[in-house]
Amino acid sequence: MGVTIKDVAKEAGVSVATVSRVVNGMPNVNEEMKAQVEKAIARLGYKPNQLAKGLKNNVTNTIGVVVTDISDPFIIGVTRAAEKILRPEGYSLLMASTDNDEKKERECIDMMDSKCVDGLIISPVSNDIATFLKAGMYPVAAFDRNTLSHIYDTVYVDKEKAMFSAVDYLLKRGHTNIAMISGEKKLSTNFDRYNGYLRAFFENDQVARKENLLFGTFSRAYGMKAFKQLVTRKEAPTAVISGSATLTEGILIQVRKMGVRIPEDISLISFGALSLQDLIEPQITHSKEMQEEIGTHIGEMLLSRLRTPNLPVRLKVLESNIIEGDSVKTINL
Amino acid sequence: MGVTIKDVAKEAGVSVATVSRVVNGMPNVNEEMKAQVEKAIARLGYKPNQLAKGLKNNVTNTIGVVVTDISDPFIIGVTRAAEKILRPEGYSLLMASTDNDEKKERECIDMMDSKCVDGLIISPVSNDIATFLKAGMYPVAAFDRNTLSHIYDTVYVDKEKAMFSAVDYLLKRGHTNIAMISGEKKLSTNFDRYNGYLRAFFENDQVARKENLLFGTFSRAYGMKAFKQLVTRKEAPTAVISGSATLTEGILIQVRKMGVRIPEDISLISFGALSLQDLIEPQITHSKEMQEEIGTHIGEMLLSRLRTPNLPVRLKVLESNIIEGDSVKTINL
DNA sequence: TCTATATAAGAAAACGTTTTCAATATTTTG
């Protein structure tokens, strides 16, 4: 469609091979010729076709990003941080949302595959992703879920520990009826949280109640719904742990709607800070989502593996501590 | 690298032409052969190489998205809405941020060009973008800036009118010392605002002051800085208009930091609602950014033009009305 | 039965690159 290397060759009166050599800065090309060719390139405005280049060289300078939802602030934060690492190295990002749907995830990966991405950034939904991913055999970096950490480079926050800390924090302050609102049950991140939740109860010699663990979707809507359900129970929990910033937003909207007071009526701990945390009353006690750190690590891991493919598989576990606000009340025993 | 059409042909004992015909559902292929080929495809797990396909057919099923910053909530909102339209039709999104830098913008467009995107979504920075964009001649849909509305399909919010409404609203309530905090001065959107600002003063027989128009970047940091500067002036404005939700966030953080009261000490109108608007005191009087509407229109425009390229150029102008909150005080004259 | 027409399948060119290989021109060396 546009100007091809052949056009440049004709314009400069040389062969396409020579033009290619000039374009790619190969040695052994006469200075005079080189100047000729460069002039022709400028005159015609030639840009190498990356499709053809990719087909020949097996390199597209494109990284696929397969995530749950590209409009989720957490995901965006991670992606943007990774982009900051990858873009300066010449990579661009091909993005697709899976909406936490295994079928869509598979489609996305197939698409990335057939578009020959050089690498993949993924927050895996399905556990058997490896079976249909291995065909490609390009570098993969996973985050937020640790189901694939034995196969692919992974960076994730230790959710078991984070949840343990949150529950322990609450138990130590006299809460025992502690609810957790989280996203899709099948995600490994939720299994980790579940374990952390149980361990905290176990170590504090308390007994957890099954009905206090609520799973739905990482959305405002579910945050609202779940919180409402909790509050209207006969034995409403004295504290709630929210699984993500987005869920917390929903919870807070519901809180205001129902006129519930935090922390007087119910205590709240959030996984992930709100984007306008500072402007909201009360300050929410939370553990950081660490989008920046995750994204940066993901970018760097991918980059290093693109350069030296047969590195050993790496796992980067980040720890997130509780940052105290004013949303937890101490109960007198 | 992976399984090619040649492998399938060999496996099925037919020619590549036949395989291609089967894959693309072309007529004139024997049922028996077809079954053979399909079995071979399944056995080998063949996926057509989109690079090769794109090279041959001039179709990549990829849409380039060249925007100021992929982590800006407004941009994300638009992009996600467009993705909802485009993805089901088989397109995926190749994203790049320009950071409002003309050079970067040009690089991004060149990159999209050389990766042979089928179409482009763009919020243009530079005004002479058309000169280096025309080479490609693929469908382009622009938003948020109207500099290219005579050349490319464009959807944008009438910022002149929106700003007029905001200023008029304030003037009618007794404010005359009205500041505006906005982003990069060179952007057309700011020129429109400037015009709206002046027109409101003119129609209300008031005189505008040049020093009340502040331009910087669409960032929290600039919102904080500009607001501080305004408030510490000897003749501080009685009202501030913020050019974007992100700027408003910065302003509000500064407001809290400095202990300024809204609207008692200073009134505020924001272009764009905060994501947690409902949770913040006071409710901010604002005009909607309309991300969803913009993104949906962009997606639909692009889609229709991909299908029928020689449609006349379309311009969709959206109107945004003032939504009243509690952040504007009426001054007794 | 012989020719005309559909139908089915393959061979090969093309898309825009890179790269190997062979050919030529230039320089160095003895």
Added chain:
DNA sequence: CAAAATATTGAAAACGTTTTCTTATATAGA
């Protein structure tokens, strides 16, 4: 100055597709 080494160039194959053009086979018409 001849031979060997080196530097420069171009022709052509290859990457994985699609598609045009043949060709072979089957069906129909006379």
